[in-house]
Amino acid sequence: MNALAVENLCHSFGTRQVLQNVSLTVAQGRMCILLGRNGAGKTTLFSLITGLYYARTGLVRVFDIAMEANPSAALAQMGVVFQLPTLDLDLTAGENLRYHAALHGLPTELSKARSREELSRLEVLDRIDDPTRALSGGQRRRVEIARALMHGPRLMLLDEPTTGLDVPGRRALERYVRTLCRERGIAVLWATHFLEEVAADDDVVVLDRGRVCWAGSADRIAPDLGVGSIAEAFALLTGSL
């Protein structure tokens, strides 16, 4: 069973078509990189998958649960890190996590224990009682990831999670998310425009101007297109040579 299956998804804002027949799948325990330039439609796709926008055409299934038919059950399986920071700056890191846990119906004691556990894994436990306003960009991102994991999701959606982070911060975040796939069997859809975030054994979906123009294993993209590197393949696919 796929963790996420998107079938023939279309979306437009007014007369402007931003997604056209987008289909992709993310297998359980796999890391899928959604690669696309700015404006390719990645964030719109995330908004449709998470039900922020209503998909008029096409289907979104999360562990075989149709988003349209049962959004609550589908959303319960997902942990989402949005492109824009969504922490409440007036609350502490711990309060942000417990707020999220409450929205997912976790009892207070479990939510307290889990917030400590997740923040500890991400090495920000020492900031649990600090207002998120006082945290650095990298620490805020880590708190957001900890928050997304609070309810034990089986699918993680991360929309350009490394934006604004320095190189070591990006690497550390990437490493951590890969361990989630390996150790907890979580499926990950990671949207980015940074090619260096793609590893050889990842699945890759290239999105350009609202269309999927290539999908497959990362180590196949360059040979399939007859070029020497993923960067050249991406440039060829998106016409950015």
Place this chain on the structure above:
Amino acid sequence: MKVRHALRALDGILRREMLRSLRQRARLFSAIVRPLVWLAIFAAGFRSVLGLSITPPYQTYVLYEVYVVPGLAAMMLLFHAMASSLAMVYDREMGSMRLLLTAPLPRWYLLAARLLASVIVGLPLVYLFLFVARFWDVRPPILGYVAVFPALVLSGLMLGAFGLLVSSMSTQMENFAGVMNFVIFPMFFASTALYPIWRLAEAGPVLATIAAWNPFSSAVELIRFALYLRFHMVSMLVVVTCLVAFFLAAVAGYDPGRGLWARRGAEG
């Protein structure tokens, strides 16, 4: 939707609203000072120029301060609702609204929980004001403080639902200056909060008609009558009807398929 899950979510939303409210001390302070300034300065000035006849629910001539206090209590609810609405627009711009709307609960429930939490957080301030107003000889019967509770809750919910509707239509925080000038101030001034309807009729029949149809007037009268242990059926019906209408319109505004939320897009 499981009841336990729904209650935990409501508890989480309520806690968040309370924490935010307590930490935004300037907002808290101005929320209580604003009606007191109106009572201490505006009402004192008007007392000498504005005569009031015996108007229900009052059974005798009353001081202008006595007349204006229910209107100022409703004003507190109105400003609180608009501050909450502004916070919704802020949350949307800052992204934290996405967190609420992607919670695994029906969207109408999340909006209702947010509305209820906002009203619960605003009520203690209204009570504080009503008790402080006793120093200005505004002394309704003690039971009136109990009787006014449902009136305050209903009025708060109605005004909060209106704020929710406004937030569903506002694209940017900057638009809120326009909302203040063209919605809140006319709603407040063209009502029975500061002057009885017969006074407005003397100034002009059109203004009196607007005030009579203004749902804010109904909120004011519902509070005024309840505070003096009377029940105003028409006002309650108007408040409940407007609450339902505003809330349904707000839910439609936040609908992922139909509302502004869906029409606007952030691409990436």
